Each structure stands twice: as C-alpha cells, then as structure tokens.
Amino acid sequence: MRWLLFLPLLILLALFALSNMQEVQLRLWPFDLAWATPVGVGVLLLSGIGFLLGATLAWAAGLPARRRAREMESAAKLLEAELAVMKARQAQAQHEGAPAPMQLTLPAAR
Structure with missing residues (x-):
C-alpha cells in the first residue's frame, strides 16, 4: 500500500532531476567553497538533508513519550x-x- 503512494512521488522526483540538468554553483557563506552540480541533484540533495533533519527532530521529540x-x-x-x-x-x-x-x-x- 505504501508503494502506491511512494511510487508516484519517486517518479515525480526523478523527472524533476532529469528535467533540470543546468549547472549551478552551490555556496555556503562564509566559506569560500563552491560545488558545481545540476539543479535537480542540488535540490534533491538539500531536500534529503532537510528530510533527515526533520526526521531526527521528530524522533527526538518522541523520546519522552517512549520513556x-x-x-x-x-x-x-x-x-x-x-x-x-x-x-x-x-x-x-x-x-x-x-x-x-x-x-x-x-x-x-x-
């Protein structure tokens, strides 16, 4: 049942990454580092990092209830x-x- 919900989202994300192949430079202030990557890969990577951060915060918020x-x-x-x-x-x-x-x-x- 989860695959019925997850599969269309996965297809949409893959199409987004394939449709946005222009190079972009990602920088993090105040460091003088730049990373050249396609837009789709950069957005997917940053979305994944945001998801992991949110999942970690949700897990930590549930610790008192589990205790x-x-x-x-x-x-x-x-x-x-x-x-x-x-x-x-x-x-x-x-x-x-x-x-x-x-x-x-x-x-x-x-």
Whole structure:
C-alpha cells in the first residue's frame, strides 16, 4: 500500500532531476567553497538533508513519550505479577476453606 503512494512521488522526483540538468554553483557563506552540480541533484540533495533533519527532530521529540511508555509497561507488569500472586492466594485460601486475606500493596509513587 505504501508503494502506491511512494511510487508516484519517486517518479515525480526523478523527472524533476532529469528535467533540470543546468549547472549551478552551490555556496555556503562564509566559506569560500563552491560545488558545481545540476539543479535537480542540488535540490534533491538539500531536500534529503532537510528530510533527515526533520526526521531526527521528530524522533527526538518522541523520546519522552517512549520513556513514559516503558515506565508504564514496567508498572503494568508489576501489577500483573501482584494480581497473579493475589489470585493464587485466594485460590489457595478457597481450597483450604478459609476466607482469603485481602492485602493490597501499591508501588511507590515517583
């Protein structure tokens, strides 16, 4: 399904690069360096660099959410383990005929 969206864009970018073959000099101020390249290649290269920069920023912005998700997952595993212990105690107490002791321990808040 992604290829149906990606393929027309890829064809469009290739046509753009092939249609714009005039030489242009790319310079970066204050350096005295120049790079002579076709317009299409220069635009595609700068677009790629911009994409990578944006992807890196989006990845970095998601770091706190991924950290919180890992913490919540570990807390959920701890609670599931406690629930399994409590269910085992309750089953054992019912098997012995005595009422099950209800004991709840919560993890310390941060």
